[in-house]
Amino acid sequence: MKYGYFDDQNREYVITQPDTPLPWINYLGCQAYFGIISNTTGGYSFYRDARLRRITRYRYNNAPFDLGGRYIYLRDDASGEFWSPSWQPTRHKLEQYSCRHGMGYTTISSQYSGIEASTRYFVPLDENLEIWQLTVTNRRPHAAELSVFSSIEFCLWDAQDDSTNFQRNFSIGQVEVEDGVIYHKTEYRERRDHFAFFACSETIAGYDTQRDAFLGPYRGWDNPDAVERGYCFDSVAHGWSPIGSHHVKLSLKPGESRQVVFVLGYQENQREQKFDPPDSQIINKKAVKAVIAKYRVAANADNAFEKLRIYWSELLGRCHVDTPDVHTNRMVNIWNAYQCMATFNMSRSASFYESGIGRGLGFRDSNQDLLGFVHMVPGRARERILDLSATQLPTGGAYHQYQPLTKRGNNDVGSGFNDDPHWLIIGVGAYIKETGDWSILDEPVPYDNAPGSETPLYEHLQRSFRYTLDRLGPHGLPLIGRADWNDCLNLNCFSDTPGQSFQTTTNKDGTVAESVFIAALLMLAGRELADIAQHRGLATEAASYLAEVAKMEATIRQHGWDGEWFVRAYDDFGRKVGSKENAEGKIFIEAQGFCTLVGIGLEDGLAVRALESTRQLLATKHGIVLQQPAYSKYYLELGEISSYPPGYKENAGIFCHNNPWVIIGETRIGNGDGAHDYYTRINPSAREEISDVHRCEPYVYAQMIAGRDAPTFGEAKNSWLTGTAAWNHYAITQWILGIRTSYDGLLIAPVIPKSWRGFNATRKFRGVTYNIEVQRAGDGNQVSLEVNGAPVQGNLVPLPPPGAKIVTVKATLH
Numbered sequence: 001m002k003y004g005y006f007d008d009q010n011r012e013y014v015i016t017q018p019d020t021p022l023p024w025i026n027y028l029g030c031q032a033y034f035g036i037i038s039n040t041t042g043g044y045s046f047y048r049d050a051r052l053r054r055i056t057r058y059r060y061n062n063a064p065f066d067l068g069g070r071y072i073y074l075r076d077d078a079s080g081e082f083w084s085p086s087w088q089p090t091r092h093k094l095e096q097y098s099c100r101h102g103m104g105y106t107t108i109s110s111q112y113s114g115i116e117a118s119t120r121y122f123v124p125l126d127e128n129l130e131i132w133q134l135t136v137t138n139r140r141p142h143a144a145e146l147s148v149f150s151s152i153e154f155c156l157w158d159a160q161d162d163s164t165n166f167q168r169n170f171s172i173g174q175v176e177v178e179d180g181v182i183y184h185k186t187e188y189r190e191r192r193d194h195f196a197f198f199a200c201s202e203t204i205a206g207y208d209t210q211r212d213a214f215l216g217p218y219r220g221w222d223n224p225d226a227v228e229r230g231y232c233f234d235s236v237a238h239g240w241s242p243i244g245s246h247h248v249k250l251s252l253k254p255g256e257s258r259q260v261v262f263v264l265g266y267q268e269n270q271r272e273q274k275f276d277p278p279d280s281q282i283i284n285k286k287a288v289k290a291v292i293a294k295y296r297v298a299a300n301a302d303n304a305f306e307k308l309r310i311y312w313s314e315l316l317g318r319c320h321v322d323t324p325d326v327h328t329n330r331m332v333n334i335w336n337a338y339q340c341m342a343t344f345n346m347s348r349s350a351s352f353y354e355s356g357i358g359r360g361l362g363f364r365d366s367n368q369d370l371l372g373f374v375h376m377v378p379g380r381a382r383e384r385i386l387d388l389s390a391t392q393l394p395t396g397g398a399y400h401q402y403q404p405l406t407k408r409g410n411n412d413v414g415s416g417f418n419d420d421p422h423w424l425i426i427g428v429g430a431y432i433k434e435t436g437d438w439s440i441l442d443e444p445v446p447y448d449n450a451p452g453s454e455t456p457l458y459e460h461l462q463r464s465f466r467y468t469l470d471r472l473g474p475h476g477l478p479l480i481g482r483a484d485w486n487d488c489l490n491l492n493c494f495s496d497t498p499g500q501s502f503q504t505t506t507n508k509d510g511t512v513a514e515s516v517f518i519a520a521l522l523m524l525a526g527r528e529l530a531d532i533a534q535h536r537g538l539a540t541e542a543a544s545y546l547a548e549v550a551k552m553e554a555t556i557r558q559h560g561w562d563g564e565w566f567v568r569a570y571d572d573f574g575r576k577v578g579s580k581e582n583a584e585g586k587i588f589i590e591a592q593g594f595c596t597l598v599g600i601g602l603e604d605g606l607a608v609r610a611l612e613s614t615r616q617l618l619a620t621k622h623g624i625v626l627q628q629p630a631y632s633k634y635y636l637e638l639g640e641i642s643s644y645p646p647g648y649k650e651n652a653g654i655f656c657h658n659n660p661w662v663i664i665g666e667t668r669i670g671n672g673d674g675a676h677d678y679y680t681r682i683n684p685s686a687r688e689e690i691s692d693v694h695r696c697e698p699y700v701y702a703q704m705i706a707g708r709d710a711p712t713f714g715e716a717k718n719s720w721l722t723g724t725a726a727w728n729h730y731a732i733t734q735w736i737l738g739i740r741t742s743y744d745g746l747l748i749a750p751v752i753p754k755s756w757r758g759f760n761a762t763r764k765f766r767g768v769t770y771n772i773e774v775q776r777a778g779d780g781n782q783v784s785l786e787v788n789g790a791p792v793q794g795n796l797v798p799l800p801p802p803g804a805k806i807v808t809v810k811a812t813l814h
């Protein structure tokens with residue numbers, strides 16, 4: 001069953017009924033001002049940091065779902081009837097409804113009682129505000145007297161404090177209302193230099209800023225007193241809960257349309273110029289008034305929207321493919337790339353599942369996210385790399401996350417995850433391969449943000465690699481620390497106390513438990529670093545990295561091979577995890593995916609066997625589960641992984657992030673059919689038809705799909721903010737379609753399904769447009785290449801001479 005359809009032409013997903021199984025969201029903003037918006041306008045906005053600069057309030061995990069939003073009410077002043085044109089919060093039955101989630105905007109349209117309303121929500125580029133463009137049309141045969149009420153609830157800035165510290169917060173709320181503009185200024189009188197504003201293009205008939213006045217006692221957003229009676233109270237909030245609501249009256253002739261623009265924004269003032277007059281307590285509104293005046297004019301809003309459209313066309317145009325598979329095309333060209341920009345901007349902070357207060361930007365996550373967005377925003381990728389590496393510790397280790405507003409690392413979700421440092425090498429490698437910008441390696445970057453501690457970025461990479469070599473365990477495999485990529489495999493935790501964090505609790509000295517996953521990751525990072533060293537003219541150093549890689553490969557073969565698949569880890573007792581010796585959790589996906597992705601056993605059949613075991617034991621119709629058999633009870637020595645009921649999350653859920661590792665592994669053994677089949681199983685667009693089972697948005701990947709051990713097998717959760725976005729984009733474009741960045745140019749190495757006759761692609765790379773045509777002449781993956789009409793040996797497209805703008809590539813597969 002479906003709840004809508006893809007409109008690929010317009011790069012939109014169109015939702016045709018408001019009561020989707022879960023709120024289906026979209027993101028507004030792509031620079032500093034952001035918001036999430038559901039298909040019924042639920043969600044909130046923030047400036048840079050979803051925890052520390054929350055602008056509007058939202059109530060997670062409420063009943064009904066998805067309360068708090070950008071609500072508009074329409075009221076028929078003749079009959080007194082009122083409704084929400086976005087369905088929530090009144091949930092009035094609508095005669096028509098559609099929600100178009102597009103690139104950086106959402107338009108919700110509906111009709112009720114002959115009144116059509118359509119609202120386009122977006123954040124203009126280079127502005128710290130959002131625009132709601134409401135168009136109301138009278139489709140009745142007679143005139144209509146209508147009232148429009150806008151509404152938002154302000155958050156008192158720090159979202160965590162806002163939802164807990166009521167003894168203070170109920171007394172501090174403050175607003176100003178001037179010329180119909182509502183200004184939210186809680187704490188502006190003391191240490192904050194920022195405020196929010198909510199303006200309307202029309203002359204207003206009234207306003208409210210105190211929630212209880214607008215709603216009335218014991219009433220909710222579904223039934224506000226002000227809307228019911230048809231006029232506001234002109235309330236001015238002191239304490240309690242400041243809101244913003246404008247009341248606009250519209251008289252519409254039959255067929256007449258009117259547009260009302262609402263502008264909600266964020267503004268910072270210079271500390272010395274906060275007040276106007278200076279000795280008053282009144283907000284200095286000089287800067288903001290000009291902005292408000294601009295966007296109150298519908299034509300300016302339209303202009304800003306057009307610029308946003310062009311911005312997204314340009315970004316998405318950098319990698320465009322035309323394959324025989326609609327789901328591949330749609331995801332690569334539109335939604336997967338778009339989702340990669342969301343993970344770039346949000347990391348794991350703000351979604352319907354991530355409350356915006358739990359996690360900042362993850363060190364490991366953000367470095368992996370680079371794989372998916374570096375081709376779209378290379379300049380911002382550079383900045384991200386420098387920010388991330390500045391939080392690195394002098395040991396080469398890393399804080400697990402940093403707060404986007406302060407850019408400082410913190411230990412809130414622990415540190416000492418021993419895989420973390422390697423991802424920096426992977427991220428930097430991806431950046432240089434894409435851009436050819438070697439200068440980044442010479443950038444001075446501090447450790448732990450301490451001034452004076454700067455070294456060239458290159459030394460950060462050296463320390464990252466060293467970090468693991470300095471921390472090897474009894475078998476010569478890397479010690480796991482708190483956990484590796486799998487945050488929930490906590491082999492040094494041994495927690496028996498309810499509520500303890502598995503990520504910050506350690507009861508063992510950590511000198512025994514080892515990770516085969518980190519061993520394979522070290523091989524990937526070591527080769528990357530060797531390539532980088534080689535390009536810097538450090539041949540001996542490069543050779544030493546390759547020697548470590550070879551040594552680690554031998555160690556994996558000796559202690560990490562279980563006979564039919566790769567072992568996952570060794571626990572604190574030195575016993576295998578993910579082995580036939582275990583009663584449960586005999587085989588894990590991470591080890592099979594990563595060991596084959598780095599090419600262990602390509603020559604002697606180990607890779608094929610590991611992937612065969614994966615197919616037999618882990619693959620399901622909904623994707624590949626994390627391990628089998630699922631843990632049926634809590635294992636003290638394994639940690640959080642066994643805390644989840646079987647089939648969920650890391651305990652045998654389909655944790656989509658690691659499926660592409662197996663997909664890449666399949667391409668390495670030359671199995672294009674297998675790779676693309678796995679790709680399709682978790683491709684959200686290919687799952688659209690089973691939206692009633694999948695339940696999450698059919699246009700973006702989710703972190704998890706319940707595994708076969710769960711009663712809800714096939715149900716997705718935690719959509720949008722997941723490493724799945726970057727890895728799948730990388731796996732399909734660079735390994736299946738095989739248009740792969742390298743230090744010396746683009747490689748063409750497709751491993752596509754046998755039935756495909758070929759495909760076309762356009763790839764912008766280092767300022768040049770590559771028009772690529774791939775044709776199948778035989779069943780294999782052997783490539784012969786023609787570049788600008790001339791045959792070329794091998795499968796590397798040589799970098800064109802400076803000034804060249806277009807390169808034509810023809811690849812034939814034999």
Ligand code: GLC
Nearest residue numbers: 348362364365485486487488
């Ligand atoms: C979450 C985390 C990521 C981790 C994964 C597996 O997605 O954000 O860092 O690797 O879970 O536990």
Ligand code: GLC
Nearest residue numbers: 413487488502503640649650
């Ligand atoms: C939990 C989740 C895991 C996530 C981690 C972040 O352990 O299961 O997916 O990465 O929290 O701290």
